[in-house]
Amino acid sequence: MKKPPHQIDKSQKVIEIEGLRKSFGDLHVLRGVDLDLYKGENLVILGKSGTGKSVLIKIISGLLRQDEGRVNVLGQDVNQLKPRDLDKLRLKIGFSFQNSALYDSMTIRENLEFPLVRNLRNLTRKEINERVERVLDAVGLLQSINQMPSELSGGQRKRIGIARTLILTPEIMLYDEPTAGLDPITCIDINNLINEVQERFHTSSIIITHDLTCAKTVGDRVVMLLDGQFQRQGTFEEVFNTQDERVKLFHDYNFID
Numbered sequence: 001m002k003k004p005p006h007q008i009d010k011s012q013k014v015i016e017i018e019g020l021r022k023s024f025g026d027l028h029v030l031r032g033v034d035l036d037l038y039k040g041e042n043l044v045i046l047g048k049s050g051t052g053k054s055v056l057i058k059i060i061s062g063l064l065r066q067d068e069g070r071v072n073v074l075g076q077d078v079n080q081l082k083p084r085d086l087d088k089l090r091l092k093i094g095f096s097f098q099n100s101a102l103y104d105s106m107t108i109r110e111n112l113e114f115p116l117v118r119n120l121r122n123l124t125r126k127e128i129n130e131r132v133e134r135v136l137d138a139v140g141l142l143q144s145i146n147q148m149p150s151e152l153s154g155g156q157r158k159r160i161g162i163a164r165t166l167i168l169t170p171e172i173m174l175y176d177e178p179t180a181g182l183d184p185i186t187c188i189d190i191n192n193l194i195n196e197v198q199e200r201f202h203t204s205s206i207i208i209t210h211d212l213t214c215a216k217t218v219g220d221r222v223v224m225l226l227d228g229q230f231q232r233q234g235t236f237e238e239v240f241n242t243q244d245e246r247v248k249l250f251h252d253y254n255f256i257d
Helices: 053-060 083-090 109-120 125-138 155-164 184-201 212-217 236-240 245-254
Strands: 011-024 027-039 042-046 068-073 091-097 174-178 206-211 223-225 227-234
Touching: 011 053, 011 206, 027 053, 027 206, 027 227, 042 053, 042 184, 042 212, 053 068, 053 174, 053 206, 091 155, 109 125, 109 155, 125 155, 125 184, 155 174, 155 184, 184 206, 184 212, 206 212, 212 236, 223 245, 227 236, 227 245, 236 245
Parallel strands: 042 206, 042 223, 091 174, 174 206
Antiparallel strands: 011 027, 011 068, 223 227
16 A cells, blocks of 8 residues: 655754764664654654664654764754753654553553643643543544553554554654554554544654555655665655665565555
């Protein structure tokens, strides 16, 4: 399934990355990465496991610090921010974790209320209820509001994780392997949800994945991380229209149309 057309504002860069390098001892993960994310864009970053995809989005959100280079998010240099200002910036960044990161001891309602109560303490009970119901409706799980995470399927937990991320109305969404561990039908549902979030909440997103069906379905633009650098970028078709054996092998091994 090909990504439907979407309006992207290329005059506005919500993320700018220049010369990014990150190593862990002798392991050089990122070796000079340059990347821009435009307002309203779904950008897919492809690469094998262990190539630094998740490291990159952790650096973007300030969870890790790069060794060299510059990361500018929503007009702010992440490394120059004081802790309080970094916390404020993070409220504008939604991080959808691979394992959904739900609290097992809380109901779905309580899981969604937690970031609101923690970060927006002036909200009334009515406003909290409205926000919770709005995001649950957006992911199609309003009926699960009083259930426990253990009562939900893997795909449903993934949806709730996305809902909890959306509840603070972020400008940027970071998805870490959103279809990992899911069956093919549920993967289709999650891919469609990522596109729906883009349309309904007007987000700009980075999607980290090695799932090529996901990349083709949700990516307005696709970049491929190889040997610590972005070697290919463009539409899905443009990225894989190459004689580069590394790219061809990645496609032939992973892609199911």
